[in-house]
Amino acid sequence: MIPAGDNVQEQKSFLSNTVYLVIQIVLITLFAVIVLYFFISSKPVLFIKHMESTALEISENLFSSPLTKEWAVFSFSQLNRYHGKIDEPYARHCSIAYRLEIESDIRKWTLGFEPNRGVNPATGGTPFFGETHLGFLNEYTLSTASNVDGKPARISLTIYERSLTHITCLIENAYKMKSKQQITCKMPSKGYRTQLPNEMKEVTCRFILEKIGSDMCIGHPDFSFEESTIECRSLPGINVASFAEKEEVDVITDMKLVAIPLKTFAPTDCSSISDDIIAGKDDEVGIVVLCLERE
Amino acid sequence: MQVILMKGQMQTVVILIIAMIILYGFLQYIFIVQEEAVFRSAVLNAIQVSNIINILQSSPNDAFQIYTLPAADCVLEITESYINFTLGKQSYRRDFIQTSTKIKETKIECRKPEKTRSVLCITKKNGVITAKELLDTCW
Numbered sequence: 001m002i003p004a005g006d007n008v009q010e011q012k013s014f015l016s017n018t019v020y021l022v023i024q025i026v027l028i029t030l031f032a033v034i035v036l037y038f039f040i041s042s043k044p045v046l047f048i049k050h051m052e053s054t055a056l057e058i059s060e061n062l063f064s065s066p067l068t069k070e071w072a073v074f075s076f077s078q079l080n081r082y083h084g085k086i087d088e089p090y091a092r093h094c095s096i097a098y099r100l101e102i103e104s105d106i107r108k109w110t111l112g113f114e115p116n117r118g119v120n121p122a123t124g125g126t127p128f129f130g131e132t133h134l135g136f137l138n139e140y141t142l143s144t145a146s147n148v149d150g151k152p153a154r155i156s157l158t159i160y161e162r163s164l165t166h167i168t169c170l171i172e173n174a175y176k177m178k179s180k181q182q183i184t185c186k187m188p189s190k191g192y193r194t195q196l197p198n199e200m201k202e203v204t205c206r207f208i209l210e211k212i213g214s215d216m217c218i219g220h221p222d223f224s225f226e227e228s229t230i231e232c233r234s235l236p237g238i239n240v241a242s243f244a245e246k247e248e249v250d251v252i253t254d255m256k257l258v259a260i261p262l263k264t265f266a267p268t269d270c271s272s273i274s275d276d277i278i279a280g281k282d283d284e285v286g287i288v289v290l291c292l293e294r295e
Numbered sequence: 296m297q298v299i300l301m302k303g304q305m306q307t308v309v310i311l312i313i314a315m316i317i318l319y320g321f322l323q324y325i326f327i328v329q330e331e332a333v334f335r336s337a338v339l340n341a342i343q344v345s346n347i348i349n350i351l352q353s354s355p356n357d358a359f360q361i362y363t364l365p366a367a368d369c370v371l372e373i374t375e376s377y378i379n380f381t382l383g384k385q386s387y388r389r390d391f392i393q394t395s396t397k398i399k400e401t402k403i404e405c406r407k408p409e410k411t412r413s414v415l416c417i418t419k420k421n422g423v424i425t426a427k428e429l430l431d432t433c434w
Contacts, residue, residue, distance in 0.1 A: 021305075025313075032320075035317065036317065036320040036321075039320065039321065039324045043331065046338070046339075048338070048342060053342075054349075057346065060349075061352055063353070065353075091392050091394055092393045093390060093393070094391075094393065096390075172376065176374075176375060177376075
């Protein structure tokens with residue numbers, strides 16, 4: 001027979017040991033969760049100053065281009081030839097557009113991509129590009145001293161990375177490579193779009209695109225093309241079917257924007273594109289069609 | 296005595312389970328970091344090769360640049376308007392500036408025995424930029 005006092009003592013000891021064990025397990029688990037959280041939530045990020053290097057490379061190419069008489073000495077007549085045009089002569093980067101401004105004591109020349117061409121009809125003509133969610137990605141300006149026909153001049157080279165530049169690059173690659181090309185784009189949600197001002201730092205899926213003359217122009221899907229914000233980039237020699245994506249989504253969604261080169265010259269609906277009308281390596285590309293696909 | 300033994304065994308089992316969870320978490324993290332590092336390396340290599348091509352375009356004829364590729368399974372594809380660099384399962388595409396200089400399309404596989412590094416020679420001759428593996432000299 002065990003004395004009653006010993007039994008109580010043993011029960012107390014068992015209880016305290018169990019409580020101690022539970023506390024130990026809880027503490028170890030908590031420690032493990034915290035350590036794992038810190039490890040998993042950290043991610044290496046690499047910052048590459050690609051806009052700076054691209055601006056330098058474009059300027060190097062422009063300095064030795066036919067726009068100049070000799071290295072970095074611009075030609076008055078060549079600048080007059082391109083002044084006011086949105087062409088990006090002699091150093092065109094596929095996904096980054098440039099604008100060159102040269103100012104001498106006598107006059108000023110501007111050529112290349114022109115941002116913010118459109119106006120907001122709702123705000124009485126105030127430019128509203130930043131609020132359109134058409135995808136403003138990066139911008140960088142390089143300023144340096146130069147020369148026009150022996151006279152000192154200041155140069156300002158601004159490069160732009162936007163939805164439009166990525167879309168024109170996608171179309172250009174599909175046309176040149178004669179194969180389907182794709183990029184990831186973001187379909188902005190309605191809630192996201194109503195939070196103004198709110199610039200989207202991704203290529204947007206929600207836009208309207210039309211070819212006007214030799215220029216590719218992007219517009220806001222909530223307005224008609226004529227009245228909406230328009231930004232154009234020169235893309236001569238390539239036929240593109242008009243594109244309009246006005247879908248509303250509840251949550252920001254990643255999608256694929258696909259450019260498909262077709263043998264036919266007639267615009268075709270994305271759902272009716274069969275393999276036999278897609279241009280191959282030996283075919284001539286008639287038109288490039290843009291289609292949206294789910295990721 | 297039996298209770299103490301059972302308690303000790305349970306404690307060991309619980310600690311082992313927790314240790315395995317931690318190990319699993321760390322392994323997952325290591326795999327994620329490895330994939331990220333491979334992708335970043337593909338990005339860097341694509342950018343560096345495209346930078347060389349961009350600079351060579353504005354350089355005089357007979358200019359060349361030597362570039363060492365990573366000691367790994369990689370594929371460098373140069374088309375007339377972009378570079379695609381594939382490293383393992385990751386790939387990255389980078390555009391370059393289009394000028395009057397022609398760029399010869401090429402595909403270089405940098406699979407070398409014993410993990411030696413492939414050396415790339417990028418040359419500009421008669422207004423054409425060519426990338427090829429350096430065997431003896433660039434020319």
